[in-house]
Amino acid sequence: MDLHGQVALVTGGAHRVGRMLVLALARAGVHVAVHYGRSAEAARETVALARRHGVRAAAFQADLTQAPAAAALFRQVQEALGTPRILVNSAAAFVPGQVRDTTLENWDLHLNLNLRAPFLLTQAFARAVGAGPGKVVNITDWRAVYPGQKYLAYTISKAGLITLTHMAARELAPGVQVNALALGVVLPPPDRDAAYLQRLVQRTPAGRAIREDEVTDALLFLLRNDAVTGEVLFLDGGAHLVHG
Numbered sequence: 560m561d562l563h564g565q566v567a568l569v570t571g572g573a574h575r576v577g578r579m580l581v582l583a584l585a586r587a588g589v590h591v592a593v594h595y596g597r598s599a600e601a602a603r604e605t606v607a608l609a610r611r612h613g614v615r616a617a618a619f620q621a622d623l624t625q626a627p628a629a630a631a632l633f634r635q636v637q638e639a640l641g642t643p644r645i646l647v648n649s650a651a652a653f654v655p656g657q658v659r660d661t662t663l664e665n666w667d668l669h670l671n672l673n674l675r676a677p678f679l680l681t682q683a684f685a686r687a688v689g690a691g692p693g694k695v696v697n698i699t700d701w702r703a704v705y706p707g708q709k710y711l712a713y714t715i716s717k718a719g720l721i722t723l724t725h726m727a728a729r730e731l732a733p734g735v736q737v738n739a740l741a742l743g744v745v746l747p748p749p750d751r752d753a754a755y756l757q758r759l760v761q762r763t764p765a766g767r768a769i770r771e772d773e774v775t776d777a778l779l780f781l782l783r784n785d786a787v788t789g790e791v792l793f794l795d796g797g798a799h800l801v802h803g
């Protein structure tokens with residue numbers, strides 16, 4: 560798909576990885592809807608940064624743990640910027656929990672935000688773009704297919720997101736491509752430092768975190784290439800090879 564002049568919706572686009580994705584799209588000439596939950600100030604900054612690239616950009620608030628908010632978000636973006644032909648599902652929760660101690664609240668948070676919201680947005684997207692063209696990129700995690708011990712509901716939600724990717728890719732073909740980026744360590748969680756990040760990455764074949772340009776190149780590749788659909792691109796420095 561020729562990206563220039565398209566409209567994209569990026570959930571969780573205000574800061575961190577989401578902001579990287581928004582700005583990559585803006586640099587490619589894509590008008591961007593920056594969704595945020597609580598980070599209004601960061602969303603405003605991201606919108607301003609995106610506009611420097613000469614595209615239209617606007618911020619949209621929605622609590623994506625609430626089902627009606629997802630469909631409403633898509634409608635608001637459509638009315639303000641036109642029908643998005645690119646949907647990037649990045650907003651997510653990442654809270655520890657194992658079988659014995661995962662609360663219903665923890666379970667619902669991950670399943671509703673990380674999986675149900677992408678489903679509802681994909682549904683709204685599919686209805687709006689019809690036969691296409693259109694692109695969905697779901698941001699998942701290499702842990703989804705090589706589960707560890709500490710993030711039960713998160714891992715299950717991200718595994719479900721891969722299945723959603725596969726099933727939507729089949730159903731929405733040939734006009735709409737649906738792919739996933741399974742990220743390794745890009746940034747440490749907000750409450751952790753660089754030393755934590757170094758400990759995580761030292762066991763991976765690459766031995767380092769994934770760079771912003773590597774994330775954004777992968778996103779743009781998936782958006783531009785119409786032959787790739789149902790793909791899960793592991794952008795993790797080989798983490799999935801050693802942690803399996």
Ligand SMILES: NC(=O)c1ccc[n+]([C@@H]2O[C@H](COP(=O)([O-])OP(=O)(O)OC[C@H]3O[C@@H](n4cnc5c(N)ncnc54)[C@H](OP(=O)(O)O)[C@@H]3O)[C@@H](O)[C@H]2O)c1
Nearest residue numbers: 571575576595596597598622623649650651742744745746
């Ligand atoms: N960081 C990494 O190295 C890494 C590694 C593997 C996979 N990933 C994946 O990459 C994506 C982005 O990661 P990140 O580290 O940048 O995420 P993050 O810092 O944890 O940010 C979470 C995002 O989700 C949004 N969000 C949280 N609760 C929400 C709610 N109730 N309603 C709507 N939005 C909500 C936040 O928006 P507000 O702040 O506006 O509330 C924020 O933009 C996620 O899907 C994550 O699983 C990241």
